Amino acid sequence: MAGTGTGTAPRMRADATRNRERIVAAAREAFVLHGADAPLDEIARRAGVGNATLYRHFPDRDALVRDVALAVMDRVADRARAALDESEGGDDPFEALRRFVLGAVEERIGALCSMLSDRFDRDEPRLLAARQRLEGLLEELFDRARRAGRLRPDAAVGDLLMALGQLTRPLPGTGCAQVERFLVRHLQIFLDGLRAPARSELPGQAVTLETLLTD
Amino acid sequence: MAGTGTGTAPRMRADATRNRERIVAAAREAFVLHGADAPLDEIARRAGVGNATLYRHFPDRDALVRDVALAVMDRVADRARAALDESEGGDDPFEALRRFVLGAVEERIGALCSMLSDRFDRDEPRLLAARQRLEGLLEELFDRARRAGRLRPDAAVGDLLMALGQLTRPLPGTGCAQVERFLVRHLQIFLDGLRAPARSELPGQAVTLETLLTD
Amino acid sequence: MAGTGTGTAPRMRADATRNRERIVAAAREAFVLHGADAPLDEIARRAGVGNATLYRHFPDRDALVRDVALAVMDRVADRARAALDESEGGDDPFEALRRFVLGAVEERIGALCSMLSDRFDRDEPRLLAARQRLEGLLEELFDRARRAGRLRPDAAVGDLLMALGQLTRPLPGTGCAQVERFLVRHLQIFLDGLRAPARSELPGQAVTLETLLTD
Amino acid sequence: MAGTGTGTAPRMRADATRNRERIVAAAREAFVLHGADAPLDEIARRAGVGNATLYRHFPDRDALVRDVALAVMDRVADRARAALDESEGGDDPFEALRRFVLGAVEERIGALCSMLSDRFDRDEPRLLAARQRLEGLLEELFDRARRAGRLRPDAAVGDLLMALGQLTRPLPGTGCAQVERFLVRHLQIFLDGLRAPARSELPGQAVTLETLLTD
DNA sequence: GATGAATGAGAGTTCATTCAT
DNA sequence: TATGAATGAACTCTCATTCAT
Structure with missing residues (x-):
């Protein structure tokens, strides 16, 4: 199921990719507006995902x-x-x-x-x-x-x-x-x-x- | 009654003045190093005073x-x-x-x-x-x-x-x-x-x- | 999608409901014994949850x-x-x-x-x-x-x-x-x-x- | 110098007595308004004395x-x-x-x-x-x-x-x-x-x- | 004796991170 | 996998009490 891609990482599910992108976009906005200390929970909320999802994609800040x-x-x-x-x-x-x-x-x-x-x-x-x-x-x-x-x-x-x-x-x-x-x-x-x-x-x-x- | 000073504020005790100056100096250092969000308790510690002393001199951040x-x-x-x-x-x-x-x-x-x-x-x-x-x-x-x-x-x-x-x-x-x-x-x-x-x-x-x- | 419930609020997880009830019960006891100023941390402790859990359920006192x-x-x-x-x-x-x-x-x-x-x-x-x-x-x-x-x-x-x-x-x-x-x-x-x-x-x-x- | 009074306690200086009375009056007001937990510093302030004076007269709350x-x-x-x-x-x-x-x-x-x-x-x-x-x-x-x-x-x-x-x-x-x-x-x-x-x-x-x- | 200053022990609250569903 | 919930550590601020002048 995984690994049909050419890269080394198992390919991500489509929604996972979308979530990841939304998180990065929200984070960028938050960092610009409130500095690099912006609360991660808030970023997750803005991205429309649960906070744990953020941590799945990014182990730490x-x-x-x-x-x-x-x-x-x-x-x-x-x-x-x-x-x-x-x-x-x-x-x-x-x-x-x-x-x-x-x-x-x-x-x-x-x-x-x-x-x-x-x-x-x-x-x-x-x-x-x-x-x-x-x-x-x-x-x-x-x-x-x-x-x-x-x-x-x-x-x-x-x-x-x-x-x-x-x-x-x-x-x-x-x-x-x-x-x-x-x-x-x-x-x-x-x-x-x-x-x-x-x-x-x-x-x-x-x-x-x-x-x-x-x- | 006391009042050798010319100003309106009651003169500060010598040690209080010294503490206040030490706090401001420590704060300046901390703000330079860690930004304006530097923990106040840490500033107090660096200044060598209790945290409440800081709050006596400066009611808030x-x-x-x-x-x-x-x-x-x-x-x-x-x-x-x-x-x-x-x-x-x-x-x-x-x-x-x-x-x-x-x-x-x-x-x-x-x-x-x-x-x-x-x-x-x-x-x-x-x-x-x-x-x-x-x-x-x-x-x-x-x-x-x-x-x-x-x-x-x-x-x-x-x-x-x-x-x-x-x-x-x-x-x-x-x-x-x-x-x-x-x-x-x-x-x-x-x-x-x-x-x-x-x-x-x-x-x-x-x-x-x-x-x-x-x- | 989930939604067997009829209400508008997303249904709570079972353990969350239990915790909430335990907090309210502990709070009631504490308020009766020590008045409405009873320490929230103590209430959380008595309820067997972390203090932040209390704050998740009740944003303020x-x-x-x-x-x-x-x-x-x-x-x-x-x-x-x-x-x-x-x-x-x-x-x-x-x-x-x-x-x-x-x-x-x-x-x-x-x-x-x-x-x-x-x-x-x-x-x-x-x-x-x-x-x-x-x-x-x-x-x-x-x-x-x-x-x-x-x-x-x-x-x-x-x-x-x-x-x-x-x-x-x-x-x-x-x-x-x-x-x-x-x-x-x-x-x-x-x-x-x-x-x-x-x-x-x-x-x-x-x-x-x-x-x-x-x- | 002390002990001209009839009681056992050395007689208080006139201003001390006045201070004591003012403190009790202020405390009564504060207790009525804000309950028995009213801040002692505030009581002292209202009484027009320093907080330490309050403690001289009343060792604890x-x-x-x-x-x-x-x-x-x-x-x-x-x-x-x-x-x-x-x-x-x-x-x-x-x-x-x-x-x-x-x-x-x-x-x-x-x-x-x-x-x-x-x-x-x-x-x-x-x-x-x-x-x-x-x-x-x-x-x-x-x-x-x-x-x-x-x-x-x-x-x-x-x-x-x-x-x-x-x-x-x-x-x-x-x-x-x-x-x-x-x-x-x-x-x-x-x-x-x-x-x-x-x-x-x-x-x-x-x-x-x-x-x-x-x- | 009176005072302002100093202090440490909490209290309330937030947040990054982990856990259980 | 995605999520809401739980958590403890950290921070701000208050206050009873002690100290130095």
Whole structure:
């Protein structure tokens, strides 16, 4: 009955898959709105499943956060992919970067900040893969902009990722409208700071997710 | 009858004052490390007092957060004051701004982000006074840099305050060293984005703490 | 899908129902012995369940008190019903009233005094229904005795209910035996005062639960 | 310096006496309003003294309750004394009893119910004396009414004292107006039940405070 | 003697996680 | 497998009581 699939895991029942997806979606919303400490029971309720079902799919909170982070990373990577595709035509590669950055804000990537915490095994295969995909795409975006002489040479993708993460973290108890306005302005200034030519010398060595996690 | 003091509040006993200060210091540390939800009992333990002592001084969590925020704002304002004083000599006013920004990071101003949450009465006199002092000093820093033609004209102090707040928020479970490095790099880039001439047009109108809180 | 039940609420699991009943029983005992402030943890312990189980069934103390009060009112109403049934045979209706009163003491109706407190929503459907049932039965008892000329005409059921409530309130820290003896004597005297013909004029207008709660 | 008084205790300083009285008065109010569990700190605050001052005068809660009870008993005894005096003229002795009962309600004698609890040493000299004085006066009131053939012979002063105590206990969270109305009606009915000739036979033997406390 | 401050022992409540149906 | 129920640990806050000034 199981195992007709090609992968290693026994294939999930259709409703199980649907439940899992609903849980991840609800969790993402909850994490964005109430931070990474959002009650799991509430997430289950929002997903329309019993709490024990959540625990069947995700043995503990970290497992859930990890999957949410994976989902977010995937969506952000998709946006990077799209930005690359749209800029194939040869227009300003920095503009592609800018579009990506301002769009990525909507993914509330800050929700995955907890992922950077040391409790996560950074060699966990799926995380590793997702990170590498995302970083690869961003490197490409950066490279193009750098080669076009539009990006300061001492900036690294880690700078951008950390910025997106820290800046999009939910501010508990605050309505979104004003924060949104601040966010866009901040990123615009930040992007201006990223342009070539560099107006100062960046201290330290380039920050990569790798070094961040290895600390 | 007692009354050598000039104020209206009955003077505090020496040990009470000391305890209060120790509590605020412990709370500041805890908020920086574990966020504004850090257990109060733990804070009391770290301060070396019983938990009820904490509650005597601060009837609820908000009162404690408020006092920590006030302390942080004061220290940040002191740094702004120092930056102004040091730049009297006529050297580059943007440099004064830069020194202030990179120094202010050490105050972990992010701990007061919760202060922006709507549960706080933004007209509470002490908060109001502290904010006005801080904003006044920053306005002066900004004005000097603007007049010297070193600061993009469309930036506002609110942009800077929000940036400092959001960027220095504690990242739960993460050691500081790497984050520190990222932080400095980010702010350096951000500062470069703030320089004149502006490399783009900032969207929306200037963000002030006032508008943020009035939303 | 499940649904052999006719009601609207999803049917409870067998063990949950048992636990709930045990909690209510333990609460009733505790309220009788130690008043409405009896520690909930202790009640849970006596019921043989974890404290959180109590909170699952009753979100706060009021909810528990309410259910205990409902149970007590139901049992008291059952006694009124029985008194009515037994007196069908045409014997002295005041005697039926007396039997009811002295029997009702055993239900420790005083435990529900808190129910009269203003924190309860007097229009809550179940409370309303229970009260109306009880009052209806008592009215019938009163009517029969009045029609037989055995009850003073100016007495109202509210007088009796308040008397039962106030007199059976738990006396913290006191063993029951002596209080029991006093109680029976007091009610006997009170009943004698209720007999026709009235020996004085009652001041004020008749007290009903309704007026008590509407105040 | 001490011992100019006639008693055994060293005489108190004038302000100490005043403080003590203010504490007892505040405690009486608090017990009436919020029951015998009223926070001692609050009582001290209302009395306008520090909490430690309260503890200097009353080593624990029981000591305070005892003194409040003594004060209440004294005032009730004063009312009994007055009722006796006013009825010297030969008018209806039951009427004197009635006046006493309805007046005594105002002393909220229920506040001393806890005094009956077994934790109190019933041989404590002051309590004993106060009780004996009160009971003596009530016996006299009862005797006169009995001799005039207006009081049922099987009623005892204990019945009345318990009634006053139980009926005037504070009902937490309830406004007074309605309860007051009920109270007066109840006592009127109870008094009617006390009149001669007895309309029934009282069960058990007469309840005296003595037997209650000896249980 | 009087006071404000300090304290520890609970009480109420929430929540991640495990259990039984 | 999915679910509602159960649980104990943790946290916030209160209060009687003791301590230091």
